[in-house]
Amino acid sequence: MTDVHPGQRVAVLVDAQNLYHSAQSLHSRNIDYGELLDAAVNDRQLTRAISYVIRADAPDEESFFEALEDIGFETKIKDIKRFPDGSKKADWDVGMSLDAVTLANHVDTIVLCTGDGDFSRLCSHLRHEGVRPEVMAFESSTAEELIEETDSFVDLDGDTDRFLL
Incomplete structure (x- = not known):
């Protein structure tokens, strides 16, 4: 598999919900x-940076989405689903996976910013397609x-001073 080199074309896909909950539960801090984007690109050529977010009508939510865009992310927003029993559901697994598969023909590396094990099969598929999954x-x-x-x-x-606010 290819190593990291400056000519690599990189797409960065961020599961904002997953990172937010991990950062909050582990450190009570924000990402x-x-x-994150700077480290993901790692002096390579950024092709696309997409952040997948959930609209839950929380305070400061819109300013967060705007801040992501100011940093350089394209934001994809999905409304949280509320069910009659009171439960809620919102995830971007399928959307992120479809975007990764679509981008695979246009990049050398796809950086997934998530800890969700559902993406392990995607990493295996990307490697099979000749794309470096990170x-x-x-x-x-x-x-x-x-x-x-x-x-x-x-x-x-490993570097909370860098990656957390």
Whole structure:
């Protein structure tokens, strides 16, 4: 598999919900998305940066979405689904996977910023397509099968001063 080099075309796909909950539960802090993007690109050529977010009608939500765009992310927003029994559901797994598969023909590397083990099969597929899958997440809340399927894993716990606000 290819190593990291400056000519690599990179797409960065961020599961904002997954990272938010991990950062909150582990550190009671928020993600520094500027630093996350910078580390993900790693002096390579950024092709696309997409952040997948959930609209839950929380305070400051819209300013957060705007801040992501100011940093350089394209934001894809999905409304949270509320069910009659009171439960809620919102995830971007299928949307992120479809975008990754679509982007695979246009990039050398896809960086998934998530700890969700559902993406391990995607990493395996990307590698089969000749794309380098990389993952950035908090190791303590990342599925082992995801770490095993990636070519590079960056543990955000390893540099909390950089990656957390």
